[in-house]
Amino acid sequence: MNITHLNNSFLKIEGGGTKLLCDPWAGTANEGGWRSFPEFDPETLYAFMADCDAVYISHLHADHFDPTLLKAASLTGKPFIIKDFNNKTLLKRIKALGVETVIEVPALQATAFKNLQFAIVPQMTSNNAALDDEIDYDLDTSIVIHADGETFFNQVDNPLSLDNYKALKTFISKTFGDLDCVCLATGAASPYPQSFIACDRDAEQTAVIARSLDKFSAIIDILQPRAYFPAGGTYIIPGRFAPLNRWIAQPDFETLQSTLNGRTKAFTIEGGQTLDLTTLGVTFDLPPAQPDRTAAVHDHMTDAYAHDSFDDIGIRDTELDTLFTRAYANYSRKMRDDSVTIAQSVAFTLYDNLEVDADGNISSTPCARYSFTDHVVPGMEMIFHLDRKLFIKGLTRAANWNQLLSLALFERRPNVFHPTVEFSLNYLTV
Template structure:
């Protein structure tokens, strides 16, 4: 089996039964904030796109690049489709001209009968509203000799299903940040540094836990970090020795792996190709010398990013020119038309948010504050002297653009761009960000059902001096595998949420109490 990196979470997997192109991403994403790192724009994309199968893990735009798919990928490729509860991914690919779909069943091993032979695959579909924009997934591929698990940036809850393949030889896994926290929050610099340092380490700890559970011979760090080329955002790159930067690169994580006893990590850049026969690595080749590859991540990283930014300056300028203008009419009525029908369908989510939320739209030629009053299910003007528990400061041109484009997911556009400010009193509110992901009827109905559904938490495990429910109250991860106890604090490393074991209170957000008892 041959595995070629095509950048970020993208790979082309070659087998005797056909080639699979996974998550090709080239064009800048999230209001041109994110670019692939290292640069993959000069690869032979027409050749890479001449594939037998296409796998798009989910609709985040660093995995789903519609312009690139339309221009460079064979429309007769068979799409390996995750088993999602809403049809958004299939519809998006059909709109681009893809017409052959192999519909998988979640976490079931399938044999795909193609003209070149049989291919064994499994797609582990994550279906919670918090997973990507309504879904994320990982792909397992076996040619009968070598088995690859492309986990990209999914976070599977149950890895026991991998037993259907008898063992994993190659594990492609995310380890770096893909979020806006804590950088955009209004908080003291010392607090921001502490939270950033904590997040940087926790996301790598989580990846190492997955690596330990999958127990593959070879591990390829992937699906991050992005590269920030806009001068306004360049400080977000991890190229200036900041221990609080949440975007460590592959070399940083490979060093963590080695220091923790795992020597099977492989560094791959766009164009790198690895050949495997079962657990054996037959070869690993790069498009550059080993010294030049290393320099991209170490001594020459800042210079590499500066040169990359210069090359991509026209691309960045063209992206910005396509945004709606900041100045224009008031946005209260368009936002009311968008949000109020969604609020009317989302009692669980509105009650979970529980407070009015402030949107400050302030930019060149336009200043306006709009209130999303979730308890009353209305969008309104602010009341004099009103205080808010949650708030966002968003440039008006970004809001006008998502309104113009009927964008169903502000998380996958505005928030991941990091081109905004946020403030809050208290912890993270999952319901609030879920609302902003679900701005269509199909999505909000599904999310409502998810939150309204009762889950079995009757299984109990013993951790130190406590008995606790086995499944995490957040996303039902197995705490026997991903729970870590320090003193009286339980951390679920699936998403980094914390609980006080004396009270069961969630320390990360309101609600989500843990059933626990001191022995």
């Protein structure tokens, strides 16, 4: 089996003559708040993707499901492979591209596609901290692929717990045999700590990396693969939030390799390199057009965000008050009907043009503030700082809350993680 890693969770896997693309992404995501890295020449990238036999999409987040790239690379005539989700949003969005064949696979069911065997691993917890979350969040998946007598596990963003990994190891052993290679997302793919203004981001970055390395080490002990490479959660922040790049909590490869301490063979192949699982040799199949991260950040510091061109001229403050009142009524009804407890007081501070200075602090003046009046928790506060236009897009479903929060700044007092609050905002809509 050969595995090529382009960026983030974008892989090309070839086994037994069958070629599978995983989560193709190139360009921007999350309202322009994330940009893929490394960058590739578009036409060269399309040609590299053209001979695939199928496309696996792990979940519907924009850095994994990229309709613009799928259409530009003429992949809509290929079969698509996804989990058989209860919520059919991903299926509908894929079919809206004109895709005729979508293979929906039940979780943890060994399935054959041409010369590949695979099984899709469902999301079993909502967050990497394994905290209880009252929102049912069946979103992420991972995939196990078997071909040429070799087995590969691609975690993607799926926040599996250590107990989940133990069960997964048993499943892989019984279904496919020995595990030859894994790719794991280590560090934070979330906005923490770079987008959180009420904390010591340097200290929190160090702490997040340390915790992720502890879990990474434990996962390797459980899975015991022959080879490993890091993948997932890699991007740059373009535009006026570019100063926040310095706090993205991703360990470097040397640190990961040191943590392994010889327990498995480690490779870094992001940027178009291919790992041969039989020989454990690496070749450079698709050199990137821009391989330097610092240069890429500099190149995109003046990029605009999607909501910058959003027309909100007709929505005066009184209309926005009405929009929020209606959206909050819908939100409160949903939380009440589902017996969901919101453990923080929630507020939104709005700006005409939210910017940060070189130290990552807000340098703009607020223009409005809204709060959840029926969900007040003394001593527990979460304030979302974001552009007025972005707030309107969330309320009116012109953008998904999960994605637009990549362009928000968070003020959490005290600095305690409550996953339910952020996930619940998807219901704050008219």
